[in-house]
Amino acid sequence: MPPNTPLLQGTLDVLILKALAIDQMHGLGISRRIAQVTGGTFQVKPGSLFPALHRMEEAGWLASSWGESENNRRAKFYRLTKSGRKQLKERTEQWALITAAMASALG
Amino acid sequence: MGFNYRGDGERAGLKGGKNTMRLRMLWRNLTRKQKVEDELNAELESYRQMLEDEGTARDAAREIGGKEQIKEAVRDVRAGAWLDSFWAEMKQSVRGLARNPGTALLGIGMLALGMTASTVIFSVFYAALVRPLPFREPDRLVQIWETRLNRSIDQASPSEANFWDVKARNRSFEDVAAAHDDQVNMTGMGEPEKVKILEISANFLQTLGVQPVLGRDFRAEDALAGWNTHVAIIGYKYWLSRFGGQQDIVGKTLRLNDRVYTIVGVLPPGEPWIDKQLYVPFGYHADANRGSWEFGMIGRLKPGVTVESARADLQIVASALGRAYAREDEGIGFRLEPSRRWVASNETRVALWVLLAAVVLLQVIACVNVANLLLARGLSRQREIAVRSALGASRGRLIRFVMMESLLISFCGTVSGLLGAFFALPAIQQLDLKVIPRLAEAQLNLWVLSFAVVSAVATGVLAGLAPALHAPTTRIASTLREGERQTVSRDQNRLRAALVTGEVALSFLLLTGAGLLTRSFSQLAKEKLGFQTENRLVFSVSMPGSYYERGIGKQFLDQFLTRIAVLPGVEAVGGINSRPVEGWDPGMTIDSSSRAESRVNHAPPWAAWRVVTPDYFSAVGLPLLRGRVFDEQDPSVWAEPGKPEPARRVILCERLAKMLFSDSDPIGKSVMVWKGQSNRSAEVIGVVSDSHERGPKSGDTLTVYIPYGRNALTSEFVVHTRGNPLNFVGPIRSILRKLDANLPLADVRSFEEIVNLSLSPQKFNTVVLSIFGGLALLLAVAGIYGVLSYSMGRRTAEIGLRVALGASGASILRLTVLQGMGPVLAGVVLGAVGASALSHSFVALLFGVKPFDLATYAAVTVLLLVTAVAASYFPGRRAMGVDPIVALRNE
Numbered sequence: 001m002p003p004n005t006p007l008l009q010g011t012l013d014v015l016i017l018k019a020l021a022i023d024q025m026h027g028l029g030i031s032r033r034i035a036q037v038t039g040g041t042f043q044v045k046p047g048s049l050f051p052a053l054h055r056m057e058e059a060g061w062l063a064s065s066w067g068e069s070e071n072n073r074r075a076k077f078y079r080l081t082k083s084g085r086k087q088l089k090e091r092t093e094q095w096a097l098i099t100a101a102m103a104s105a106l107g
Numbered sequence: 108m109g110f111n112y113r114g115d116g117e118r119a120g121l122k123g124g125k126n127t128m129r130l131r132m133l134w135r136n137l138t139r140k141q142k143v144e145d146e147l148n149a150e151l152e153s154y155r156q157m158l159e160d161e162g163t164a165r166d167a168a169r170e171i172g173g174k175e176q177i178k179e180a181v182r183d184v185r186a187g188a189w190l191d192s193f194w195a196e197m198k199q200s201v202r203g204l205a206r207n208p209g210t211a212l213l214g215i216g217m218l219a220l221g222m223t224a225s226t227v228i229f230s231v232f233y234a235a236l237v238r239p240l241p242f243r244e245p246d247r248l249v250q251i252w253e254t255r256l257n258r259s260i261d262q263a264s265p266s267e268a269n270f271w272d273v274k275a276r277n278r279s280f281e282d283v284a285a286a287h288d289d290q291v292n293m294t295g296m297g298e299p300e301k302v303k304i305l306e307i308s309a310n311f312l313q314t315l316g317v318q319p320v321l322g323r324d325f326r327a328e329d330a331l332a333g334w335n336t337h338v339a340i341i342g343y344k345y346w347l348s349r350f351g352g353q354q355d356i357v358g359k360t361l362r363l364n365d366r367v368y369t370i371v372g373v374l375p376p377g378e379p380w381i382d383k384q385l386y387v388p389f390g391y392h393a394d395a396n397r398g399s400w401e402f403g404m405i406g407r408l409k410p411g412v413t414v415e416s417a418r419a420d421l422q423i424v425a426s427a428l429g430r431a432y433a434r435e436d437e438g439i440g441f442r443l444e445p446s447r448r449w450v451a452s453n454e455t456r457v458a459l460w461v462l463l464a465a466v467v468l469l470q471v472i473a474c475v476n477v478a479n480l481l482l483a484r485g486l487s488r489q490r491e492i493a494v495r496s497a498l499g500a501s502r503g504r505l506i507r508f509v510m511m512e513s514l515l516i517s518f519c520g521t522v523s524g525l526l527g528a529f530f531a532l533p534a535i536q537q538l539d540l541k542v543i544p545r546l547a548e549a550q551l552n553l554w555v556l557s558f559a560v561v562s563a564v565a566t567g568v569l570a571g572l573a574p575a576l577h578a579p580t581t582r583i584a585s586t587l588r589e590g591e592r593q594t595v596s597r598d599q600n601r602l603r604a605a606l607v608t609g610e611v612a613l614s615f616l617l618l619t620g621a622g623l624l625t626r627s628f629s630q631l632a633k634e635k636l637g638f639q640t641e642n643r644l645v646f647s648v649s650m651p652g653s654y655y656e657r658g659i660g661k662q663f664l665d666q667f668l669t670r671i672a673v674l675p676g677v678e679a680v681g682g683i684n685s686r687p688v689e690g691w692d693p694g695m696t697i698d699s700s701s702r703a704e705s706r707v708n709h710a711p712p713w714a715a716w717r718v719v720t721p722d723y724f725s726a727v728g729l730p731l732l733r734g735r736v737f738d739e740q741d742p743s744v745w746a747e748p749g750k751p752e753p754a755r756r757v758i759l760c761e762r763l764a765k766m767l768f769s770d771s772d773p774i775g776k777s778v779m780v781w782k783g784q785s786n787r788s789a790e791v792i793g794v795v796s797d798s799h800e801r802g803p804k805s806g807d808t809l810t811v812y813i814p815y816g817r818n819a820l821t822s823e824f825v826v827h828t829r830g831n832p833l834n835f836v837g838p839i840r841s842i843l844r845k846l847d848a849n850l851p852l853a854d855v856r857s858f859e860e861i862v863n864l865s866l867s868p869q870k871f872n873t874v875v876l877s878i879f880g881g882l883a884l885l886l887a888v889a890g891i892y893g894v895l896s897y898s899m900g901r902r903t904a905e906i907g908l909r910v911a912l913g914a915s916g917a918s919i920l921r922l923t924v925l926q927g928m929g930p931v932l933a934g935v936v937l938g939a940v941g942a943s944a945l946s947h948s949f950v951a952l953l954f955g956v957k958p959f960d961l962a963t964y965a966a967v968t969v970l971l972l973v974t975a976v977a978a979s980y981f982p983g984r985r986a987m988g989v990d991p992i993v994a995l996r997n998e
Binding site: 026027028046047050051052054055058069071073074075076 | 132146147149150151153154156157158160173176177180181183184185
């Protein structure tokens, strides 16, 4: 991978879920969105991104379909499923707990 | 905190109802592989195009990195990825092995060999030592022995009266039962036949927890008349062999010792106790004998009662008996032997453990060889592995890939090994070796198969581990650059040397074991027995009870012996109550006043007693040293009813005479026989030389000979013949038939055969361990040879260079041999250390040899070194023949 900052185990999953919270998106879009929302801290390379996407799709959190990109390219779009949304909610809560705990620990 | 920080997507996805999703994906991935792959390609391609749209092509190429690696990573997360790659690798491994049939066949052959041997030995081991007894709750069963620790007797057969008392007085046992070995003549069914029977108390089978497969068990009312019973149960094997397994056998009658018995049941197969030919019951009677030690006693503990508390309980019974019957039971105690000790003697147990250990060693050696073989292959496959790792195969996958081959080889080896065992086991059972208990019951059952599977997996992993751990450390770039001609790294050389060392050390262990047993066996075979075994015929004729009752036994015996003695070619014939070496072993405590007063030894000796006819000593070749042998005037030592006490006379063996009278002349002196039982005194009339009455292993026996008489008959006969003793069987049989057509001539053997048979356990252990040792040596040689030829092959260029620079052929040969011998020497040292540490567990199997027998160790060392030199000689010769021009051109 390695991103500028090492990704904590499980971080990538939640970032992808979050990126797809609003609308469906293709791989590159997800990667760009993550870079944007983290202020460039996480640069997700395809070597990490695609295995994660495929894994989450097989787990049933994401669904995919082929569509047209903004530049009229054929692209595979991913969107959250119901169980994906549930995952996002659970993971977000988990992260809130962790960050609070870590913040108070490292305070 | 209430959550799991592992937050691993893949694992979470497997939970709950997502499994159906996962299964659907698995199905898709496996069945529509091409479509899935195409889609992945398209996805990555579109990603690349979009990157290009954003900026320059070079940036895109850099950002996307290795496309193949990404694809590999995606494939790895797919459902069923492992299955997929497993198949792929398996196919590849099969193809790879098929390209190198030599390696594959050699590996499979070696493992199959090891597997056949270990499966057979394990199944035998399992049947003999592990398999539960065929009795209900065998953990609660014990055998009860009498002891007289005050006379250093720690195991005596209980007497009949003591059995009835233990049965009545104990509080620990649900029930106590007894059995008595006997032989009867069965008549009325063709030729008269001697049959081994077990006389059992009517509750015996119930106490054991065995139900007849046909008919019924004995009942108390079958034995109301003490020993006067009329029903019988047939043993399973005898039912099949003698009665053809007739289903309607129950209710038929047998004529045993001229009495009619009705068959009431048939026992199931099994060992021990229930493997006799016939069973008849006996019941309580008031005048049971207390002094004669002849019975086997078993007890079933009440639930929850431990052996320890039962022992304490029997101690109370023993004290009471000792007080009540001081003459017979003074100092009596009881020893309890748990049923798991019933089947195999201590020696057999040690022998089976040794064989199992040996076969495991053999398997490990085979395994090491396969590892070596694969390692060599792994080296030539480095390039392939490098390419794979360049294409993005993870370390784990590479290990799996390399392991696959060893697993395949071990799988094939296991299957062929099991197949081998399937044929080998019945073949061994055919030999009908009496030395292994329950051999006939050995089978390839679930336990044996599990053993095979476990050892197969262990073998596969073990053999594959070394090459596998090596594979991924290969540096991709250097391997690819060097192409086919990689240098063998120092590490790999060291590993291979270590494998050879291990192999040699293990072979050392096996060969030492085999050597020690061989030495023991040859010592045993050389042992001077005391009696002469050459040209001696031994057979038995048992007279039925009616002969005793009618008092015609001695008359019969005299006629029989006289008629045999006058046969042409017969030198001498004698009778004895128990045949030497294989017979039963009645004994007594014997003492003399001079010994008791000298107080050198506190305990009086325990001696075997034998009833003999006057000519027995010359028939068996025991020279008379002092005094005289018995004659017709010497009466039986047992008083006949209504007659005065006889003038008892005995003959002692030399060692016993010395023990009782030190150096003074024993002739005419008096000894106390059956001390602590009947306490009779007897006069010593002669001394004969010592003999190994109990067989070659047990050394000279202390023996008291007592004369035959009207109530002291002999059932075993020894004939000294001129020429082959077996030629005399016919004439003797016809003499017997003329005297009594109902008496069978049984257990006919030459004395030499008897001695050989008594050594057959030792022979078996020696032969089997020697075979294993030989195989180990063979495998070690193959290993050394393989390693050396390989490494010499790799060093062709170097050797070529040496030759070009003027190295002589001899020096090249020396180089090779020295390189080969290093690890071998290390192995020999390790093996010697290991063997000396382990051989102590071996003592029970040795005879006349110390566990650390220098000669054996030296011989094994020389053998290993010589074969190792030979194994390295041929690769050395080849290296000598290297043509420098050719070698260097290849470079």
